[in-house]
Amino acid sequence: MTPSTPLLRAENVVVEYGSRRRPTRVLHEVSLDVGPGECVGLVGESGSGKSTLGKAILGLVPVAGGRIEFDGRDITRLSGRERRALASDIQVVFQDPYGSLNPMMTVGEILSEPLSVGGAGRAESRRIVGEMLERVNLPASVAGRYPSEFSGGQRQRIAIARALVRRPRLIICDEPVSALDLTTQASVLDLLIELQRDTGVSYLFVSHDLGVVRRICHRVAVMYRGHLVEVGEGDQVTREPRHPYSRRLLAASPVADPVQQRARREEWLALRGDPLPDPAR
Numbered sequence: 001m002t003p004s005t006p007l008l009r010a011e012n013v014v015v016e017y018g019s020r021r022r023p024t025r026v027l028h029e030v031s032l033d034v035g036p037g038e039c040v041g042l043v044g045e046s047g048s049g050k051s052t053l054g055k056a057i058l059g060l061v062p063v064a065g066g067r068i069e070f071d072g073r074d075i076t077r078l079s080g081r082e083r084r085a086l087a088s089d090i091q092v093v094f095q096d097p098y099g100s101l102n103p104m105m106t107v108g109e110i111l112s113e114p115l116s117v118g119g120a121g122r123a124e125s126r127r128i129v130g131e132m133l134e135r136v137n138l139p140a141s142v143a144g145r146y147p148s149e150f151s152g153g154q155r156q157r158i159a160i161a162r163a164l165v166r167r168p169r170l171i172i173c174d175e176p177v178s179a180l181d182l183t184t185q186a187s188v189l190d191l192l193i194e195l196q197r198d199t200g201v202s203y204l205f206v207s208h209d210l211g212v213v214r215r216i217c218h219r220v221a222v223m224y225r226g227h228l229v230e231v232g233e234g235d236q237v238t239r240e241p242r243h244p245y246s247r248r249l250l251a252a253s254p255v256a257d258p259v260q261q262r263a264r265r266e267e268w269l270a271l272r273g274d275p276l277p278d279p280a281r
């Protein structure tokens with residue numbers, strides 16, 4: 001792979017749900033790159049197709065058109081075995097720190113499961129699990145406890161440790177902090193930034209929160225009704241977006257400062273009535 005080659009390349013990706021006879025298209029020829037060590041944010045309102053793009057990359061939904069490449073290799077239509085082998089390179093962290101961890105397994109079991117799939121022995125697994133827990137600022141001694149014994153933020157750290165154990169090169173973060181309170185959000189985001197700095201892992205960071213995305217992402221892509229309407233540097237898209245839909249999204253996002261919040265609200269009220277361009281054109 002040359003330095004200019006993206007780690008992930010989605011090219012004109014189409015995803016349809018529903019039956020073959022009556023499909024509903026939810027991704028319309030979406031193209032997006034993620035470079036090595038880069039964090040790319042994917043923002044847009046609920047139902048715009050953000051998670052579907054993440055699922056298509058993970059092979060959880062079939063791709064009806066276009067292609068997805070990882071490290072220069074087409075991963076659009078892999079067999080089950082090839083997909084399992086790719087799991088060491090592409091991992092995922094979901095939104096719900098309560099539902100994403102098996103409550104019947106200890107933290108140690110949860111973290112060592114992907115390692116045993118990868119062929120690691122017991123002693124090696126124990127060592128890596130301890131290392132990963134410490135990496136996400138939890139003591140190795142918590143390995144014997146169950147998910148129910150942890151707070152939401154701690155569970156999300158465990159989910160991040162699970163994603164990291166096989167040393168992936170890309171993590172799809174699907175709203176990883178939106179179920180957390182603001183202080184916990186900040187500490188989990190700091191952790192993700194630190195991990196990226198130390199390991200060079202890339203993130204595709206799905207979020208509906210422009211404030212969160214501004215903090216962590218190098219570039220930001222905006223989705224609207226299954227179309228990618230704008231991609232640009234994080235600061236540009238989250239402060240001076242070009243597309244009318246992105247401007248409306250920014251105006252609707254909350255800010256802490258009451259004066260700024262009032263200005264945002266007025267802008268949002270002014271933009272609200274404007275018809276948006278049809279993204280299909």
Ligand SMILES: Nc1ncnc2c1ncn2[C@@H]1O[C@H](COP(=O)(O)OP(=O)(O)OP(=O)(O)O)[C@@H](O)[C@H]1O
Nearest residue numbers: 017018026044045046047048049050051052053208
């Ligand atoms: N399994 C499914 N079967 C049918 N339609 C689906 C399925 N999953 C998602 N959809 C539809 O696809 C569209 C895109 O959904 P998706 O979950 O990707 O949006 P999103 O931007 O991630 O939304 P949110 O922020 O609420 O998670 C929506 O219209 C949704 O209703």
